Amino acid sequence: MTTDPSLLSNPRSERVRQVAALGRRAARDKQGRFLVEGPQAVRELLGYAAPAAVVLYVTDAAEQRHTEIVEAARTAGVPVHACTDQVLAAMADTDHPQGMLAVARRVDVPLAEALDAVGEGFAVVLTHVRDPGNAGTVLRGADAFGAAAVLVSDASVDVYNPKVVRSTVGSLFHLPVTVGTPVAELLAACRDRGIRLLAADGSGSTTLPEVDLSGPHAWVMGNEAWGLEPEVLDLCDETVAIPIQRAESLNLAMAATVCLHASGSAR
Structure with a gap:
């Protein structure tokens, strides 16, 4: 895998807990961030609101399947972190995440x-x-x-x-x-x-x-x-x-x- 060489493999790590917390409104309001799950949503985030993207987490299989999304993240200067399926599952709100999850800043306007x-x-x-x-x-x-x-x-x-x-x-x-x-x-x-x-x-x-x-x-x-x-x-x-x-x-x-x-x- 060609993303971050330090594979995230511990589902109980502090980083994973912080990302998973964004499933709760209190954490979203405190951090001003939210979860963007799945290749389609991440693609649209990077295509239309790339400055809001904070970080992208991706499994090996998803990176191989969606190389253009990973490259778009890198081009936009968004850090890409490799993770295991277990880590992504611990971060995501869904039971069956699709191998890709981004954290983004709020995009609402006045x-x-x-x-x-x-x-x-x-x-x-x-x-x-x-x-x-x-x-x-x-x-x-x-x-x-x-x-x-x-x-x-x-x-x-x-x-x-x-x-x-x-x-x-x-x-x-x-x-x-x-x-x-x-x-x-x-x-x-x-x-x-x-x-x-x-x-x-x-x-x-x-x-x-x-x-x-x-x-x-x-x-x-x-x-x-x-x-x-x-x-x-x-x-x-x-x-x-x-x-x-x-x-x-x-x-x-x-x-x-x-x-x-x-x-x-x-x-």
Whole structure:
């Protein structure tokens, strides 16, 4: 193996424990770092946010399989450390890691910067989204359909939760994401910028095919169980329902994907 000659082989070493600790929010908040697991996510990290990469850990098999990723890390000046499968498993959040794991610095941006990016485009606001898989899927959909930014409130899941990061499949590094702002303040900031707030909710009197998506706007998404709270609906400009043929309802990630696709198509 041609990476760091000092192979990391002790799953109980202090270095391994420090990396594994990033699976917990308290450690992520303290260190300002998070885990990026798997070749695809690491590739996107190095391709779109290389300055945020701190270190790459890789097994021999993964290095042989993904030489271009390892070379990209070296080119970016990211230290590459060889490790055993047991060490990588001890560091990773998943039961079956794919031989590659990076530690990265936070990549979120200030709210003002995210709003600047919206311009005449569209964004998505996560108000009380708590499920990591849903949050990651919404972020991935926002990336896929051309959203300019993702605005995540302080009442939502941590976007650096390993499950969120994995669910984005690298989209976390593709577009501005802002975190930590209270919901009311987040919505007020959007309105101050002339961004129309479209609440995605089954109670809406306007249906998705009818809504005007021509100007700057943001889809406001609620909690998986109770949807959008009444006070949040009151702060939005319009409440929009997705027409459904037979199913009782759509889950949060599906609803967000449909709305984001409609906005992308309207461009």
